[in-house]
Amino acid sequence: MSFSGWEYIWTAVMPLAVLLYYFFRKKYKDQRVSSTLFWQEMMKEIRASPYLKKLQHHLLLYLQLAALLLCVFALLGPHLDSETLEGNEFIFVVDTSATMLAGTPTGFEQQQELMKSLTGQTGGKPVTIITTGASPEIVIRKERDAEILNKAIDRLAVSYENAEIEQSLLFAETLVDDESTVIHVFTDALDRKLLANKVGQVYEVHGIEQQLRNISMRQFGLSETADGMRAIVQVVNETDEEVSAEVVLSGGDIEKTAAIVLPANEEQLVPFEKLPSEPLWQATLDVEDDYSEDNTMAAFTQQASSGIAVDSSLHELIGAGFRSLNIEVKGMEPGQLAKAGPIPIVTNQTDMLKNDAPVLLIGRNDEKNHPVAGQIETVPHALFTYGSLDDVYVSAVYPPFENFETLASIDGEPLIQLSPEGDIVVLTDIQLTDWPLSPSFPLFLWSAASELSGTDNxxxxxxxxxxxxxxxxxxxxxxxxxxxxxxxxxxxxxxxxxxxxxxxxxxxxxxxxxxxxxxxxxxDEKTLASGTSYQLGQAEATAETVDFSIVPWLILVVLIVVLMEWEVYRRGIAPR
The missing domain is CATH 2.60.40.10 (Immunoglobulins)
Structure with a gap:
């Protein structure tokens, strides 16, 4: 402990003055003596220890002396000395992925307490806080006030998405001003190899060394069979001991349960057969572990197809447009399209509209086109949500289909139609337009693929x-x-x-x-890992100290003593 106000030591005479006042003040008291024979005996008793008796009967004096002494002590400016963190500026990279919710208290809560502890050791140096994720965010920038920093730390929350630590660290490095900046990483585990090539930057990694139990549900899928729906749940035991658990499958008003025993560090497939036809099912793993976020999964019966069949006789830009959207394209001869299966089909053969597979018809092989001119007009529809056709030039169109809904028209004639079954018809050939040169072309293809391969609900x-x-x-x-x-x-x-x-x-x-x-x-967020804390690099800033004043605590004690003094005084003057 140190003191910063030694010039106030002279105030120590005030308690001494109060004490002397109590010693030497005159106090008169009426005393009835039954006989002068006892007068001398009484005076001897009073004079035997006058000062001690006064002190014994004056609790008010003790409290006053205590309050004065505490005030004198506070004026001296007592404080505790502590070394500051290494560095002249700090960047806190906070892992907000779902795995930080594991444990009791959670790893995220532990890291929050550690961050607040470290902010008290910064000595007023600037601190920047960023959160991890696909898009790292700056929570607070170069803040020096510890109270504001602590409030910002309390407001942090888990975002459940992948940490993307490497990307977050690259973002943090763009905020570094000089070599004295230290990046503190608060996560559950971070491999040293990830920081091996980061030369010239100081990293302080704060990991969680606690070993946690985790039994997770990795996959949950549904498929149709001749006997009804079939569900398969994949469960993984990450512990070193055998575990008993239950898998509960629910859909609508139906609930089925399967008891399982998982060997140590093994996985198991849990099947459910002959399920009724329900669109939405949820699987829940009932087990005692330290991480519950990976114990539930859901699946929809009808999920969108990821592939699409394209007629090889169409313009090659159509297939290229779908590939640019990362959609698997299966090029097929016109005569083989009927065997493509349930995936969407892109063709100009009108006969394919009679099949069960969803169709995107571009052009017509059964009619001749005729010239048109003008601007394209559209109605509100999901196909045009992200791509406008205002600037697209079309030189010719084919005759429309009867009883089809018109979604876009040009020169008063239908250009894009929607069949009652949901098939999409584009009444022109790609080579008759400049559409592939417009950004709306791949956006339209993506919207059309989503409409054809998706579900209605x-x-x-x-x-x-x-x-x-x-x-x-x-x-x-x-x-x-x-x-x-x-x-x-x-x-x-x-x-x-x-x-x-x-x-x-x-x-x-x-x-x-x-x-x-x-x-x-x-x-990635269903596997737990325990890490360690370590430091890479050495900051250029020299170690300093930060003072933690205890004056506020002394003031609180003085107030308590004053309240006690008032109570003693009140009781002393109260009538008996």
Whole structure:
């Protein structure tokens, strides 16, 4: 302990003055003596120890002396000395992935307490806090006030998405001003190899060394069989001991349970046969472990196909457009398209409209085109949510189909139609337009593939906070997201890509037609790892000390003593 106000030591005479005042003040008291014979005896007793008796009967004096002494001590400026963190500036990289929720208390809560402890040792040096993820975010920038930093740390929350530590560290390095900046990484585990090539930068990694138990559900799938639906659940035991668990499968009002025994460090497939036809199923793993976020998964019966069959006689830019969207393209001869299966088909053969497979018809092989001129006009539809056709030039179109809904027209004639079965018809050839030169061309192909391969009531499976373009359209251009009947937020069409909720679960998307959406963890967030704390590099800043004043605590004690003094005084003057 040190003192910063030795010039106030002279105030120590004040308690001494109060004490002397009590010693030598005159105090008169009426005393009845029954006989002068006892007078001398009484005086002897009083004079025997006058000062001691006064002190024994004056609790008020003790409290006053204590308050004065504490005030004198506070004026001296007592404080505790502690070394500051190494470095002149600090960047806190905080892992907000789902695995940080493992343990009790959770790893994230432990790291929050550690961060608040370290902010008290910065000595007023600037601190920047960023969170991890696909898009690292700056929470606070070069803040020196410890109170503001602690409030920002308390507001941090787990985002459930992949940590993307390497990408987050590259982002943190762009914020480094000089070599004296130290990057503190708060995570559960970080391999040293990831930092091996980062020369010239100082890293302080704070890992969680606690060994945790985890039994996770890795995969959950549904398929149709001749005897009904079939579900398979993959369960993995990451512990070194045998574990008993239950897998509960629920869909609608149906619930089935399977008891399993998992050997140490093994995985097991749990099948469920002859299930009734329900569109949405949820599997839950009932087991005692330290990480519950990976114990639930959901699956939709009808999921979108990832592939598409393209007629090889069409212009090659059509296949190239689908490939640019990372859609698997199967080039097939016109006579083989009927054998493509349930995946969407892109062709100009009108006979394919009679098949069960969804069709994107571009042009017609049974009619001749005729010239047109003018600007394309569209109606509100998901096909045009992300791509406008205003600047597209079309020189000729084919005759339209009767009883098909017209979605786009040019010069008063249908250009894009929608069949009653949901097939999409483009009444022109690609080579008769400049459409492939427009950014709207691949966007239209993506929207068409989504419309043909998707379902009417399922939006898809997303990872937490995943941003994805979705083909949604409504008259008011707004979709509301609900979970368990509780409204969360709204998505406005055209205002950037759709962002999935951050917490895993089943969501309702309310618009013109209600949709279901599933958000669940990636497999990377279903494996726990214990790490260590270590430092790489040496900061140039010399070690300094930071003072922690104890004056506020002394003031609190003085107030308590004053309250006690008042109570003693009040009792002393109270009538008996």
């Amino acid at each position: 399922f939006l898809g499976i997303f990872q937490p906070n995943e941003q994805r373009s979705v083909a949604l359209t409504s008259t008011n251009r707004e979709w509301e997201i609900y979970k368990g009947g509780e409204y969360l937020y709204s998505y406005i069409e055209g205002q950037g890509p759709f962002t999935a909720p951050q917490e895993p679960g089943i969501y309702d998307v309310a618009g013109e037609a209600p949709l279901k959406m599933i958000v669940q963890l990636s497999n």
